[in-house]
Amino acid sequence: MTDTGTVTDPGTGTDGAAPGGEPPGAVAPGTRAPGTGIGRALEDADEGGGGEQWEMLRGWARGGGPLAVRARVVLLAEEGLRDAEIARRLAVSRQTVGTWRHRWQSAGLSGLEQRPRTGRPATVDEAEVVARALLAPGGSGASRAIARELGLSHATVAAIRRRWRLGPADAGAGPRVPTRPPLPGPDVWVMGLYADARRAVLLAGTRPSAPPPATAGPVIGEDVLTGLVGALDELRPAAPADGAGLDAYLAEAVERHPDIALHAVTLWDAEPESAPHGGPVTCHQLPSSAGWRSFLRAMAALDSTTHPESTRRVYLDLVAALRQRDRAARPAQPVRWLRESVAGHLRGPDDTPGAGPSSSGVNQIDLGSFNECVVIESVRLSGSITRGEIAHRTGLTQQSVSRIARSLLDRGILVEESQRRATSGKPRTPVRLCGSAAHALGLHIDPEVLTAVVIDLDGAIVCTRTRPVGAGIAPAEFVAQVVALGRQTLAEAGSAVREDGFLGIGVAVPGPVDIASGTVLDPPLLSAWDDLPLLYLLKDHFPCPVIIEKDSLAAAAGERWIGRDRRARDFAYLYLGTGLGSGLYLNGDLYRGVSANAGEFGQLCAIALGRTGPDGRPEMVPECNPPASVPEFAVRAGLPAGDEAPGSTAAYRAVARAAAAGNPAAATALREVAAAIGQGALGLVDLLDIDLLVLGGPFFTDDVAGFYLEEIRRVVNEYPTARRLRRVEVEPSVLSAEAAAVGAASTIFHATFTPRLRARERV
Known part of the structure; x- marks a missing residue:
């Protein structure tokens, strides 16, 4: 044959x-x-x-x-x-x-x-198709590619995407989760998870309006989803059953999230006839064509791609809760995970309170090209510069510089100064930034005080206001005070701020912070504000761009912007506040790190000083909290205790005044703290090979500046490995005591005008 x-x-x-x-x-x-x-x-x-x-x-x-x-x-x-x-x-x-x-x-x-x-599989897991589609770059995985990967037909994948409303034509309507019965709203959140040996329930939240269009790709990775499913699989036989635990959990969920419709989706149930008594929480079963593992993956991916605040951190917290049983000396318990409140920023558009500026001024300020940013940066660094000098510094042609300058002059971003006489040819007309062309509001949140400033494009402070605040204040009252202070400051600025030139609000907060969701996590001195979704709560009150940043990074951004040519190189900013942080400006931009939390300087000091706890973790050394440590060290050195409360700002100011007046005990305390900070700075200098340190912050005042500068300058120049190759300059900040607030406002200018080849990425 x-x-x-x-x-x-x-x-x-x-x-x-x-x-x-x-x-x-x-x-x-x-x-x-x-x-x-x-x-x-x-x-x-x-x-x-x-x-x-x-x-x-x-x-x-x-x-x-x-x-x-x-x-x-x-x-x-x-x-x-x-x-x-x-x-x-x-x-x-x-x-x-x-x-x-x-x-x-x-x-x-x-x-x-x-x-x-x-050929084709006999059964198709729809949720797995959905998860693959959402995890593709930009959440737009091609149906044909997914079909090839899963061994399905293109028509089958396309039909599933239509069933879940994930196609381009459904962008305005939002997705649909076909549980039994289907989840009623197109805006679906993952709100919690309950799991014991008998059953597991995924808690979803919905609202009737469609979510806003996604502005970025998924911020959750395949590794997180795999870890989530694996952790729940491992927990299933190990967690004890709790007959009444689920009902209590659902009641707690309703109390914590009263403004969002909650739905309990059963992932598995060893006793199906014993359905949970949800009360105000509606109960649902998995889609008939989905397994619990793939459904959990699909829901996490859907939540992540439609809500930028549903970041990796949220699901890493969930994985940690599932693996809680693995920790020493802790018996296995049912998992009762609930995420932080999202209700504050789930209001409909009609319920949004109106206040403050109503637009970002994009029609006035919007920059059309990278080269425009390059020209503005050259003008900003120089203060005043001619078009020919701009061309020489930037490498752009004279024609390009003239065209860009003319456009910026027409929009009021640049203004011309008096002509300069030239040795030959026609006189030159320099240009400079027009300070009144743009403004921004900066808010600094500190455990003891709230600060708000309005600055113009030149970095000049138009107005500033402060308000004391207690670390134990309730989150709702705290947000109300922040909003009120911001509105008062804008009102006081009045006509100085043009509506078409107001670019937005920068917010500086103590770290760590989840930048993508704008959530303040667990700052050491602000326990009442754990997992506070501050960014989205503020967006409810201010219909303009809002950027949240760590206070030390914000101060570095302000130093770069206000410092002009004096800070036109790499440097580290040491921020002396209620706690000690650092901000890094490297390679022409802020260095934020993978999670935008770079600059945890206190741990570096602890390691340099050899201070570790019994568990091996670096300690929170007292020297990294100057207002608390300086008064204590001064009393220990012989300074009589004053009437001020120990560890308060007032006690620190009293020691600072005594040191400036020549008191040896006060001076000894300041030098002791400065020496510890210098050891951390030494590690920073050796690690990054930088030659400029900038000191600033609310507790770096004129009466103590000399002590810090002298001691830190000595340490970072006497002990580095490469001390023969460089001289490290240690300089005071060009910013005032409102460094973080001014820096927060500067982050708006930095994001708008700084020339960068790629946009700021989400974490």
């Missing part, structure tokens, strides 16, 4: 057999074919023994069916026959022969037993 060259799939179970069963010319089961290759091979195998594998192959060859053909392929190949000859004798294609030979060589008998099926 001649091989036609057609491909026969080895996994179909027919192996090229004729409709009657065995291929033409095959021997009957249990018989041999004397004089043929297969017969000789079996005889040779019988004589030589061949071991268990050959005995199994002989049995398959005699038994008939698809395994007989595979065994005969191997036995004939062992005899030395070519693929074409084997295919001719067994009446199968050469591709089939080659496939089974290769599987025998790579996996032995198990390779011959493997029978992958071609």
